[in-house]
Amino acid sequence: MRKSLLTSVDSIFSKISESMALFLPVDDPTGRANYTRWEEGKKWSEALNTVKSPKDFFFPQVEDLMKFKVSGKNIELKNTAKIDEDFVVFGVRPCDVRSFDVLDNVFLSEPRDGYYAARRKHGIIVSVACSKPSETCFCHTFGIDPAGEYGDVTVWKGENELFWKANTEKGEKVMELISEFTESCDDNAADDIKAKIEKIAEKLPLRNLSAENFGGDKTDEYFDRPEWKSLSESCLGCGTCTFVCPTCQCYDIKDFNTGKDVIRFRCWDSCMYSEFTQMSAGQPRLTQLERFRQRFMHKLVYYPANYDGMFSCVGCGRCLKSCPIHMNIVKVMKTLGGKADE
Amino acid sequence: MSEIFEPLVPKLGVITEIRAETPDIKTFRVVTPDGEKPFEHKPGQCAMLSIPGVGEAMFSITSSPTVKEYMEFSIKKCGCVTEWLHQAEPGQMVTIRGPYGKPFPVDTEFVGKNLLFIAGGVGLAPLHSVINYCRANRDKYGRIDVVVGSRTKSDTLDYDEMVNEWAKEDNFGLHLTTDRSTPDWDGHVGFLPAFLTEIGFDTDRIAILCGPPIAIKLSLAALYELGFDKTQVYTTLEMRMKCGIGKCGRCNVGTKYVCKDGPVFRFDELDELPDEY
Amino acid sequence: MQRITREMLTSKAISLLNDGTVSAVLGWREGEFSYDLTPSLFYTAEDIEQNFVFNDFCGANFSKYLVTKTLGIEGKILAFLKPCDTYSFNQLLTEHRIDRSKVYVVGISCDGMADISKIRAITGDGISSISCEPDGLKVQTIYDDEPKTVSYEDAMAERCICCKSKKHVCYDELIGEEGEENPDCNRFGKVAELEAMTPDERFAFWRGELSRCIRCNACRDVCPACTCEKCVFNNPNSGAENKAPATSFEEQMFHIIRAFHVAGRCTDCGECSRVCPQHIPLHLLNRKFIKDINTFYGEYQAGKEVGSRAPLVDYTTGDLEPGQVFEREGM
Numbered sequence: 022m023r024k025s026l027l028t029s030v031d032s033i034f035s036k037i038s039e040s041m042a043l044f045l046p047v048d049d050p051t052g053r054a055n056y057t058r059w060e061e062g063k064k065w066s067e068a069l070n071t072v073k074s075p076k077d078f079f080f081p082q083v084e085d086l087m088k089f090k091v092s093g094k095n096i097e098l099k100n101t102a103k104i105d106e107d108f109v110v111f112g113v114r115p116c117d118v119r120s121f122d123v124l125d126n127v128f129l130s131e132p133r134d135g136y137y138a139a140r141r142k143h144g145i146i147v148s149v150a151c152s153k154p155s156e157t158c159f160c161h162t163f164g165i166d167p168a169g170e171y172g173d174v175t176v177w178k179g180e181n182e183l184f185w186k187a188n189t190e191k192g193e194k195v196m197e198l199i200s201e202f203t204e205s206c207d208d209n210a211a212d213d214i215k216a217k218i219e220k221i222a223e224k225l226p227l228r229n230l231s232a233e234n235f236g237g238d239k240t241d242e243y244f245d246r247p248e249w250k251s252l253s254e255s256c257l258g259c260g261t262c263t264f265v266c267p268t269c270q271c272y273d274i275k276d277f278n279t280g281k282d283v284i285r286f287r288c289w290d291s292c293m294y295s296e297f298t299q300m301s302a303g304q305p306r307l308t309q310l311e312r313f314r315q316r317f318m319h320k321l322v323y324y325p326a327n328y329d330g331m332f333s334c335v336g337c338g339r340c341l342k343s344c345p346i347h348m349n350i351v352k353v354m355k356t357l358g359g360k361a362d363e
Numbered sequence: 364m365s366e367i368f369e370p371l372v373p374k375l376g377v378i379t380e381i382r383a384e385t386p387d388i389k390t391f392r393v394v395t396p397d398g399e400k401p402f403e404h405k406p407g408q409c410a411m412l413s414i415p416g417v418g419e420a421m422f423s424i425t426s427s428p429t430v431k432e433y434m435e436f437s438i439k440k441c442g443c444v445t446e447w448l449h450q451a452e453p454g455q456m457v458t459i460r461g462p463y464g465k466p467f468p469v470d471t472e473f474v475g476k477n478l479l480f481i482a483g484g485v486g487l488a489p490l491h492s493v494i495n496y497c498r499a500n501r502d503k504y505g506r507i508d509v510v511v512g513s514r515t516k517s518d519t520l521d522y523d524e525m526v527n528e529w530a531k532e533d534n535f536g537l538h539l540t541t542d543r544s545t546p547d548w549d550g551h552v553g554f555l556p557a558f559l560t561e562i563g564f565d566t567d568r569i570a571i572l573c574g575p576p577i578a579i580k581l582s583l584a585a586l587y588e589l590g591f592d593k594t595q596v597y598t599t600l601e602m603r604m605k606c607g608i609g610k611c612g613r614c615n616v617g618t619k620y621v622c623k624d625g626p627v628f629r630f631d632e633l634d635e636l637p638d639e640y
Numbered sequence: 641m642q643r644i645t646r647e648m649l650t651s652k653a654i655s656l657l658n659d660g661t662v663s664a665v666l667g668w669r670e671g672e673f674s675y676d677l678t679p680s681l682f683y684t685a686e687d688i689e690q691n692f693v694f695n696d697f698c699g700a701n702f703s704k705y706l707v708t709k710t711l712g713i714e715g716k717i718l719a720f721l722k723p724c725d726t727y728s729f730n731q732l733l734t735e736h737r738i739d740r741s742k743v744y745v746v747g748i749s750c751d752g753m754a755d756i757s758k759i760r761a762i763t764g765d766g767i768s769s770i771s772c773e774p775d776g777l778k779v780q781t782i783y784d785d786e787p788k789t790v791s792y793e794d795a796m797a798e799r800c801i802c803c804k805s806k807k808h809v810c811y812d813e814l815i816g817e818e819g820e821e822n823p824d825c826n827r828f829g830k831v832a833e834l835e836a837m838t839p840d841e842r843f844a845f846w847r848g849e850l851s852r853c854i855r856c857n858a859c860r861d862v863c864p865a866c867t868c869e870k871c872v873f874n875n876p877n878s879g880a881e882n883k884a885p886a887t888s889f890e891e892q893m894f895h896i897i898r899a900f901h902v903a904g905r906c907t908d909c910g911e912c913s914r915v916c917p918q919h920i921p922l923h924l925l926n927r928k929f930i931k932d933i934n935t936f937y938g939e940y941q942a943g944k945e946v947g948s949r950a951p952l953v954d955y956t957t958g959d960l961e962p963g964q965v966f967e968r969e970g971m
Contacts, residue, residue, distance in 0.1 A: 049852060051919045052761060069765055072917055073854055082854065083884040087372055089415035089458075096415060096456040100372055132370040132608050155765040156673060156782065224782040226672070226768050240617050244637040255679045255705065259858040260883075261917050271612030273883055274371070274605045276416050283415035287371075288884030290611070291856075296874050296881075298613050300603045301442030303576070305616075305640050319615075326618040345858050345915035346700065347676035355672075443876065 022210055023185045023196065023203040030183065033199045034059045037109055040198060041145075044078065045111040046071045056110070065112060069155050070337060074267035075117050078110050079140040080124060082264075082289050086136070086274070089283040101284075104139035109195060111147040116160040116335040118148045118171035120267030123335065126328040127270050136287075145191045146172030150211075150218060157338030159227040159351060165335060168218035177211035184211040227336075227351060234358035237326030243318065248356050253313035255346045260291035262349070263316070265339040271297070292316050317353045370608055373413065373458035376401055379433065381453055385518045388485055389449055390425065390437045393459060401434055401459050406469050406493040407599065407627045410461030411607050412436065413444070414451075420444040421604045421622070424462065425488045427495035434459075437488040437520060463607040464626050467493050467571065467597065469500075476569050477505035481582055483512050483555050483574025487520045489599050489626075490573050498532065508536040508564065512555030512578065515541050516548040538562060556581035559589070566590045572598045583630065593630040600625050600633075600640050616640045641772050641792060644748050644816050646694040649720060652746060652815060653692070654685045656718050662744050663715030666702050668693050674770035675756045679705060681717070694720075695772050699753040699797060701911050703728035703738075704864040710742035719743055722750040723819060724803070726810045727907035727943030728864035733810075734946050735905070737867050747808035749816030752792070752800035757919070759795050763788045799910030799923065802827040809944055827908065828931045830924055850895055852918035855884055859895075859912040859922050865902035865942075899925035904933060904950035907943040936960050 025033060037043045038059055046066040047057035054068035056075055090097040121141070128137035151158070151167035160167060168177070173192035177184040185203055187193045196203070222228065235243075263269040273290040276283050290297060292315045298306050306312050324333035340349045380392035393412075395401050404410070404424050413419030420442070426435035440449045448457075467473065478497060480490050490509075497504050509529065513519040519539065530537040540551040540558040551558060555578055564570075570586055572579050579598055586596055602614035602621045609623035617636040619625065633640075653665040665688065669680035675697040682688045702719050706729070710717055721729055726747060732738045759779060760767065766782040777795050778787040804827055806819025834842055860866045860873075872878045873894070899906075899922075908930060912922040933940055937951035937959070951959075 050848070053919060055852065055918075072852075091415055094452070094455045096375055096458065098373070098375055098458065127610050134371070134610060135369060136371075153765055153783070156767050221766075221782060224768075225766075226782075237618065240637060244617070251680065254681060257858065257861040259856050259861040259915075261854075261856040261858045261915070264854045264856045265917055270610070272605070273611070274419065275883075276413075276418065278416045285415065286884075290605075290613070290883060292612065294857075294874060294883070296876060298603050299876070300601070301445075302601060305602060311639065315615075318617075319612075323615060323618045341672075341676065343917040345862050347671050347678050351672060352678075 022206055022208045023200075024206040024210060025183050025185065025199075025203040027178070027181050027183060029202045030065060033202050034063075034065070034111070035061070036199050036202065037111075037195065041106065042108040043111060044075075044108065059111075069151060069153055069158075070114055070117070070339070072339070072343070073265060074120065074337070074339065075110055075113050076120060076124060076267050076270075078108070078144055079121065079137055080128070080270060080272075080289075084136060084287050086285045086287050089276075089285065091283055102136055102139075104136065104143060107143045107145060109145045109147060112149045113146050113172055114151055114337070115148060115165050115167055115169055115171045116158075116337040117267050118146055119160075119163070119165050119335045120337070121146070123268040123324075123328075123331065123333050124270055126331065145174075145195055147174040147176060147192075147195065148172035149176045149178060150214065152178055152214065152218060154218075154222060154225055155338060155342075156226050157341040158222075158225055159230050159336035159338065161222065161225075161228060162230045162232050162336050163332055163334060167222055168215040177214045179211070179214050184214070186211075230351060230354065232321070232332055232334075232354065232358070235321040235325070235332070235354070236330060237322060239322045240318070240326075243322060243357055244314070246357055249310055249314045252348065252353055252356060253310045256293070256309050256313050256348060257345055258293050258295065258309050258312065259345065260289075260293055261343050261345065262340040263291040263293055264289060265343045267335060267337055267339070268320070268333045269316075292319070317350060320350060321354070370460065371606065373411065373419075373460035374401055376412075376457045376459040378451060378453055378455045378457060381451070384437060384520050385513075387440045387518075388437055388488075388520055389440075390435055391448060391451075392433050392435050393457065394433045396456075400430075400432060402462060404428055404434070404462035404492075405466035406496040407467040407489060408462040408464050409607070409622075409626065410434070410436075410459055410463065411604075412448075413458045414447055414455075415458065417447045418444045419458070419605075421463065421607060423489035423492070423599070423626070425491045427492045427499060429496055429499040437485065437491065439485040439488075461607065463622055465624060467627050469493060469496055473497070473569060474503050475505065477567055478507050479564055479568045479570045480507070480509045481555070481559065481570060481572045481574075482510070483578030483582070484514070484518065485520060486572075486574030486578065487511055490571060491521060493571065494529070498529070498535075501532075506534045506536070506568070508538065508568075510538040510540075510555070510559060510562070512540045512542070512558060512574075515543050515545045516550075517545075554581075556585040559585040564589060566592070566595065568595070570596045572596060593634060596630045597627060598630065598633070599627055602640065641774060642694065642696060642698075642751050644694065644750075646692065648815050649694050649746075649748065650688050650692050652813075653682065653688050653718060656744065657683075657685060657688075661716065662718040664709075664713055665692075665718040666705060666709065667720060668698050668700070673767060675754075675759075675767070681709060696754040696777065696792070696795070697756065698722075699755075699914060701725045701728055701862075701864060701909050703732055704862070704867065706743055707732060707737045707867055710739055713742070716742055716744045718746060720746050720748050721808070721811065722748060723806050723808050724750070724907070724909050726808045727805075727941070728909050729943070730810050730946050731905060731907050731943035732864060732867070734943070734948065735867070745811045745813075747811030747814040747818075749806065749814075749819060750800075750803075752796045752803060754792070754795040755797035755914075758797070759790050762790050762794060797910075797914065799913065802829070804908060804941075810946070828927060830921070831927050831931050834924065834928070849920045852920060853895070854918060855894070856917060858915040858917065860898060862911045862915045863898075863902065864907070864909060864911070865905045866898070895920075895922060895925060899929060902926060903929040904940075904952035905942050906930065907941070932965075936965060 043059040046054040048066045054066035088099045128134040148171040173189045187196045320333040376393040382390045425437040544552045605611040609620040614621040665682040668677040670693045763779045776789040776791045780787040802825040805821040906926040
């Protein structure tokens with residue numbers, strides 16, 4: 022383990038930026054944090070987390086996949102994607118690092134998604150332990166430790182110091198890069214910080230939320246539950262929950278005619294949208310109830326069925342804070358799962 | 364450097380032949396720009412065709428895997444991409460990627476069995492490749508029966524091929540019916556499900572059902588009435604798809620993705636999925 | 641703090657349910673924390689007694705829900721509408737989107753609603769409970785032993801600080817005191833500031849704000865003026881369908897097109913800005929249109945009267961010429 026002075030953090034960012042792009046949470050004028058490319062003058066946000074999750078770095082909201090030149094009956098195809106530069110994402114919270122595992126299962130299983138795989142290969146994750154969790158946090162539910170070691174490098178933030186631990190080879194390289202600003206310290210140096218986080222985490226209102234009543238074999242138990250009606254009744258059908266969610270991975274592929282070329286791009290899509298499953302021949306999910314149910318069944322039942330019991334939620338709490346009607350996975354779990362025991 | 368990003372990047376294809384099968388179904392023959400078959404496939408599998416700027420859509424491959432020179436798609440005009448294809452001319456290039464999905468178990472569960480193919484309308488398209496594969500490997504299967512229900516004779520897909528080739532083979536039964544009687548039709552008139560009951564097939568065979576949802580539902584009921592069991596009946600599902608590889612998230616029925624776990628399902632498998640298709 | 645209490649509303653709701661006046665009640669359902677209430681239909685007295693909540697976090701505008709909720713129900717729905725909600729309700733009646741005979745409107749006076757993000761900015765994160773006391777909101781966080789008090793003034797949502805009217809424009813019955821219109825609310829103050837900017841400054845302002853948009857469509861989906869059954873932006877056959885901007889220019893266009901679409905019909909309820917996860921001040925686009933309409937066509941408030949003809953859809957010989965609009969300063 023190594024430590025650095027908190028006051029040297031901008032020098033560290035500057036040093037990393039010399040060799041590769043560095044992204045970190047920065048406050049916008051309204052006081053909300055979003056990942057921003059670091060440059061002189063950008064300040065690392067104190068916020069617990071960003072509005073938009075860091076999934077953007079590997080699975081961007083919009084990305085061009087390829088380009089076509091169409092003339093008469095003829096089509097030329099150009100593969101325009103070029104992802105070959107390393108980058109660092111600093112300040113990723115443990116829940117969000119776990120979300121990359123959730124996305125990996127989907128995008129890196131055969132047939133591998135090349136765009137995502139290339140970004141994962143070039144991305145270096147520096148996680149920062151959560152010294153100030155919010156009431157909306159429930160990462161414990163999914164076995165995540167807000168003080169734990171995640172990503173290529175883990176950072177624990179103390180009063181005046183940062184403690185650094187490299188977890189992977191990629192992480193070692195970053196540590197080497199900034200070695201002039203850090204010095205070696207005892208491996209237990211961050212233990213006080215970890216203990217403090219754990220003490221706070223015990224006080225979180227959602228600390229006891231459990232996912233044990235959910236899992237891959239529960240389709241029959243939950244699919245036809247009457248509670249879906251009241252849970253979904255006020256859903257606006259907007260995409261806020263899916264777009265702030267670090268694990269939602271549905272996408273659309275569309276063509277954009279620039280007048281000169283046709284660009285085929287991929288963009289985030291939402292199962293909450295009515296046209297998500299609309300076919301010329303029909304619509305299998307007719308009302309918002311079916312769409313709402315799909316989102317939560319996917320996170321709590323279908324995804325675990327396909328990926329060894331892992332849930333597609335990391336308890337980051339973004340949907341709790343952003344949903345216009347305050348409906349969210351916690352309310353769904355408590356309403357459905359709470360009664361499963363009776 | 365330019366990395367190669369399979370699998371969303373398609374190959375290029377050329378439509379070399381377009382045949383009008385019925386007033387709203389055309390068959391498109393596709394090869395690569397070098398004149399080769401785009402890729403190998405198995406019966407029941409699908410491919411993504413696109414015209415850049417118009418859109419990309421999933422179609423069942425109609426030609427048999429045993430055809431080595433080209434790939435064919437029988438496509439009904441019913442949406443944006445299909446309407447565009449219907450006004451295209453030979454020589455038109457398209458993009459193609461695949462094959463996608465789980466094929467019919469022609470080399471396992473179908474072997475040695477009598478087969479009963481039941482198609483409603485354009486539902487014959489996905490079965491066409493299976494039937495021709497089975498015909499090409501004739502000694503692997505028992506008796507083959509094909510029952511097709513269409514609106515009228517002119518709406519009957521592959522009519523000439525069925526009557527002039529299939530029906531003339533040994534151990535092969537062709538049973539056609541139309542919903543409406545027309546002057547050019549002297550065959551059976553009546554809906555597909557009732558026709559099945561009327562013929563009264565024995566249950567010593569595997570049934571493969573394909574067609575519009577209502578035809579599937581009622582034909583399945585007719586088969587149950589004849590004593591068929593769920594484990595003997597196969598069908599294909601259709602859902603909206605974008606990626607074809609189980610990642611874009613929209614074609615799932617419960618835990619199964621139609622694009623990769625389907626489109627072929629046996630009815631006992633479907634029974635385990637939620638009723639949302 | 642609201643002078644209206646939960647008990648006033650629950651007793652009214654239960655008596656109207658019991659005497660058969662209404663068959664359902666549109667209200668706020670309790671959440672996990674004190675501030676995360678969900679709009680919901682209540683069908684029984686028991687459900688109302690157990691789960692109905694009314695406090696300073698009841699900001700959601702119920703009017704748009706009535707478009708769909710009145711369709712699938714026998715009898716009337718009781719809707720508790722705040723003064724601002726009644727403007728939206730009237731506008732929807734004007735546009736024939738709600739059957740008036742299916743709704744029993746109970747107007748409730750409103751003292752301004754609280755904004756949880758303003759409270760959070762004062763108390764810090766980790767809010768475990770909030771109670772509404774006469775001297776302010778008592779906010780307990782997991783980081784403090786004692787609750788912190790946040791004044792109602794400091795907690796009040798921006799849209800409520802410059803509330804245009806405390807007067808209901810529609811109701812069957814009223815709970816609480818009827819208020820007055822507030823022409824001195826200065827709701828166009830920020831618009832005037834933007835008008836005073838140079839075009840480049842103004843462009844930079846909006847680019848900065850709109851660059852945060854994640855295109856979740858919450859602003860559109862919550863907007864009581866956006867009730868198209870199929871929005872042009874999610875209709876695959878429209879030629880304009882898009883879920884994501886192909887260019888950053890398009891992102892700006894989405895919001896501007898939407899503002900044009902609701903111009904003259906927007907009642908300035910402020911829901912668009914409330915629900916935006918990126919806190920983009922979208923209501924300023926709409927207010928600019930309202931201000932311009934007032935300037936060029938005379939004072940007009942959408943939703944004030946059922947059936948009123950909005951200036952933009954009502955031709956008169958006195959209408960100003962396009963050139964006059966074009967040549968003014970401070971566009």
